[in-house]
């Protein structure tokens with residue numbers, strides 16, 4: 001009887017879980033296959049039988065995947081033993097990430113003047129932490145920067161500032177959940193240049209306001225760059241922003257050529273010197289024209305640093321370009337949405353340090369909009385001369401802008 005119930009040995013072996021696969025691994029594998037397939041990394045037959053060989057292919061390719069921060073890859077039994085003690089990497093080299101392109105990070109190593117570009121991938125020990133342009137990282141492995149070499153990013157320094165967006169509409173196709181939709185676009189920048197055309201396309205204050213919220217809450221200094229002043233007067237637009245005391249640069253093109261009026265670029269150069277400046281703006285506002293003015297060989301520079309990714313695609317993520325006189329501009333060509341769902345009223349309030357103390361007298365749960373039943377203490381504060389009505393109005397306008405369309409940038 002016993003012999004009848006037990007299948008022959010060979011049969012059992014064929015159906016045993018492969019070494020490295022986990023209990024309940026089928027669901028896990030299916031998830032990985034789907035994710036990998038969606039991203040075009042594997043064909044429909046990869047991972048078909050859950051065999052170790054196929055599964056290995058899926059895992060390896062996923063580790064290389066540029067969005068692998070979304071994917072949790074558990075090492076199988078066969079991989080290196082897990083340990084709580086992280087290696088210290090005393091020999092690591094400090095670098096700044098200047099490009100991100102599908103799992104390959106262009107990192108600048110060395111002191112100004114003698115720096116070289118090193119292509120790196122994320123080390124497994126970073127876990128889910130994303131690496132973005134502007135990050136300061138530690139590299140190990142081959143940091144020579146020679147062709148076909150690849151270093152590993154083992155550490156990310158704490159960020160001084162973050163430009164983030166939440167993708168309000170991002171739903172994970174595998175789980176149907178809207179988790180992990182907040183994303184850092186750029187780290188450690190000093191300022192955010194909000195590039196707006198005064199005409200063609202028409203300026204949208206909603207867009208500017210949303211950028212201001214992102215800048216203030218991400219610890220970046222906002223700068224307003226108004227282009228195409230040869231087509232319209234900046235006065236009306238600027239009147240909306242006087243209470244915020246923003247640095248403003250107005251540029252215009254002369255003679256229909258590529259050359260900008262000299263006054264604008266000079267101010268822009270001064271404003272960006274020795275700083276890291278992120279440029280954001282709608283398509284067609286003149287961002288490329290500005291970048292080309294600030295970085296005369298921008299096209300070549302972009303080409304040489306974005307060639308680090310795999311495959312033929314050109315980069316659609318942020319790229320940091322060195323300014324000739326010191327400092328960086330970071331262009332964000334791929335940014336097409338700018339959700340602010342992660343920003344709370346308190347986050348923004350904390351950046352209005354002149355208004356913040358007055359809210360101690362607000363009723364519990366006050367949303368500070370002044371529009372509900374609750375009496376917001378900010379109104380009395382302004383009535384008593386504590387701050388200007390324009391200042392409060394600006395705060396409330398920015399607060400309201402959070403609810404604007406997430407794709408206001410596109």
Ligand SMILES: Nc1nc2c(ncn2[C@@H]2O[C@H](COP(=O)(O)OP(=O)(O)OP(=O)(O)O)[C@@H](O)[C@H]2O)c(=O)[nH]1
Pocket residue numbers: 227228229230231251252253281282283284285286287288289290
């Ligand atoms: N009249 C006028 N036109 C300008 C000015 N600056 C740029 N333009 C024109 O506006 C158009 C868009 O400029 P770009 O610099 O390509 O704008 P962009 O923001 O980089 O646009 P995308 O490449 O689509 O992201 C081009 O035809 C420029 O020549 C300006 O100051 N005045």
Ligand SMILES: [Zn+2]
Pocket residue numbers: 359362363366367368369375376377378
């Ligand atoms: Zn209030």
